[in-house]
Amino acid sequence: MVTKVQKINPGNFKKEELEEACDILKNGGLVAFPTETVYGLGGDALNPLAASKIYKAKGRPSDNPLIVHIACMEDLYKVAEDITENGRKLAEAFWPGPLTMVFKKKDIVPLSVTGGLLTVAVRMPGHPVARELIRQSGVCIAAPSANKSGRPSPVRAEHVIEDLDGKIDMVIDGGSARVGIESSIIDVSGEVPVILRPGYITKDMAGQVVGNIFTDPAIESRTPVDGITAKAPGMKYRHYAPEGELIIVEGDISNVICKINMFVKDKEKEGCKTAVIATDETKDKYRCSIVKSIGSRKHEASIAAGLYDILREMDYLGAQFIYSESFDNDILGGAVMNRMIKAAAYHIVRA
Ligand code: TXA
Numbered sequence: 001m002v003t004k005v006q007k008i009n010p011g012n013f014k015k016e017e018l019e020e021a022c023d024i025l026k027n028g029g030l031v032a033f034p035t036e037t038v039y040g041l042g043g044d045a046l047n048p049l050a051a052s053k054i055y056k057a058k059g060r061p062s063d064n065p066l067i068v069h070i071a072c073m074e075d076l077y078k079v080a081e082d083i084t085e086n087g088r089k090l091a092e093a094f095w096p097g098p099l100t101m102v103f104k105k106k107d108i109v110p111l112s113v114t115g116g117l118l119t120v121a122v123r124m125p126g127h128p129v130a131r132e133l134i135r136q137s138g139v140c141i142a143a144p145s146a147n148k149s150g151r152p153s154p155v156r157a158e159h160v161i162e163d164l165d166g167k168i169d170m171v172i173d174g175g176s177a178r179v180g181i182e183s184s185i186i187d188v189s190g191e192v193p194v195i196l197r198p199g200y201i202t203k204d205m206a207g208q209v210v211g212n213i214f215t216d217p218a219i220e221s222r223t224p225v226d227g228i229t230a231k232a233p234g235m236k237y238r239h240y241a242p243e244g245e246l247i248i249v250e251g252d253i254s255n256v257i258c259k260i261n262m263f264v265k266d267k268e269k270e271g272c273k274t275a276v277i278a279t280d281e282t283k284d285k286y287r288c289s290i291v292k293s294i295g296s297r298k299h300e301a302s303i304a305a306g307l308y309d310i311l312r313e314m315d316y317l318g319a320q321f322i323y324s325e326s327f328d329n330d331i332l333g334g335a336v337m338n339r340m341i342k343a344a345a346y347h348i349v350r351a
């Protein structure tokens, strides 16, 4: 299969430019498209054959359910039932946007889309191309992130091509994804909402709308804990990982710099290709042949937006050992670290 790349300017495009993509979706094919979080790999959510194509193209385990993308509230009532008051309130506050919610599913949603679960994850994306694609095709679009399973999520069309060229019908190239990490997932099917995956919509933001809210204990853990299984099936897999070994060094920043420089010296002595993930504020303080800045600590959104780009860049550079500063802080940091810790397979060192 030849994968067609269709360039579209999200700020200024005509309906006709999405016509071919809509036809592909209506006929059960696969189209990768930009959203404000990361690129998604889309197929018709109500067509089990399209779902199986998505799993195959990504090499994704079939028990890991897909998110159904919708364009309007009527679509929500098509795929979900028993919409709770909390679900309604959060939708009003954050949709369209980087929030996914888990509801009880309607029978019309195939079990192959929900990985056998009786619930369905739904998101109304805010990206103009994503919204118009759903609206114009009339298709509720099942879309996981458009990466090969286990790889960092794609934030540019080039990343999608890298992972899925020849395996899908089309990629819509709408430039860089603004947020850069996947949506927050909140389960609103029960009485108290539960955060299953942290993201741009934080616990505080959601808590201001619904009051009481929990976090799935499995996602807060900094070590793999026996007996705790994440409620979002996808959160249990090693994920987002570069090919080299990623090690996170945390602690007081001057100690971190010192420790990373020590590690680098040892590894370079052994002849290993070594890299450092730093920030705009610290990048000049490292002695390593490859030092890349993920963003600025003064603008934490820039760190989230830079995360997957930098992890993929480490692969282009052939880095065997990658030492990274830690990006823990109150707001977006939790969401960034949740991905980093998985990419590092829980390898964290205290300086
Ligand atoms: O920002 C995003 O959410 C992106 C864009 C494309 O929308 N999509 C995305 O999809 O990140 P994916 O497949 O990479 O991650 C979906 C996550 C997985 O961890 C999956 O297990 C969880 O959502 N999930 C899906 N349906 C679920 C359900 N019914 N109950 C609990 N978790 C669910």
Ligand code: MG
Binding pocket: 144, 145, 153
């Ligand atoms: Mg993913």
